[in-house]
Amino acid sequence: MLAWTWGIIGSMSLFRVNVVARNPKDEAQASAPIEALVDTGSELSWLPAQQMTAIGVGPRRKRTFVTATKEVVERDVGYAVLAAEGFETVDEVVFAEKSDLCLLGVRTLEGFGVMVDNIGHRFVAVTTVAAKL
Numbered sequence: 024m025l026a027w028t029w030g031i032i033g034s035m036s037l038f039r040v041n042v043v044a045r046n047p048k049d050e051a052q053a054s055a056p057i058e059a060l061v062d063t064g065s066e067l068s069w070l071p072a073q074q075m076t077a078i079g080v081g082p083r084r085k086r087t088f089v090t091a092t093k094e095v096v097e098r099d100v101g102y103a104v105l106a107a108e109g110f111e112t113v114d115e116v117v118f119a120e121k122s123d124l125c126l127l128g129v130r131t132l133e134g135f136g137v138m139v140d141n142i143g144h145r146f147v148a149v150t151t152v153a154a155k156l
Contacts, residue, residue, distance in 0.1 A: 037061075038144035042127055044070055044078060045104040047113055052078040057125055059107075063139055065128035068105060072118035075101060082118060098123075108146050110135035 041056035054074045075081075082099030089095055099118040104111065107127065112134025119125060132139065137146035 038141075040107045040127060040146075042068070042070065042105055042107045042125075044075065044080065044116065045106070046079045047102055047104050049079060050104060054078050059125040059127040061132075061139055062124075062126040063129050063132065065126045066130055067100070067115055067117050067126075068128045068131045069098075069117040069119040069123055069126040070103075071125065072099065072120060075103065075116065075118050078103075080116070086117070088117075105131055105134075107135070110137055110146060110148075 037060060039058050039060050042059045043056055044054045046052040054070075054077070057070055057074060059068070059070065080101045080103050083101045084099075085097050086100050087095060087097050098120070100115050101118065102113060103116045104113050105116070105127075112131060114131045114134050117123075132146070135146065136148060136151060138149050140147050
């Protein structure tokens with residue numbers, strides 16, 4: 024998966040953030056900070072399966088993913104409260120295996136209500152546009 028991530032975003036500025044995952048049913052159960060690559064090319068966030076289960080977050084279902092190298096992989100997914108850089112959301116999280124990268128995906132970023140500043144290596148809060156009649 025490393026080659027896939029670098030290949031997709033090879034010309035972009037890469038940066039990492041520390042993400043804390045918490046069990047949505049008992050937020051006292053929280054992971055230690057997990058270093059994750061901010062990846063706007065990934066739909067979902069990928070965090071270590073072992074750390075998710077250690078905080079009581081269990082798999083809810085399996086999903087199939089196709090990598091850029093056309094490899095088909097199946098992973099468990101579950102729900103967690105994710106926090107990074109002062110932002111927080113509840114999101115679906117892929118239970119990453121040891122060969123997978125830890126990624127912070129675009130759905131989590133949207134849940135945070137942020138844009139990615141690739142030059143400044145930071146998140147920028149954005150105003151959500153709402154439909155109004």
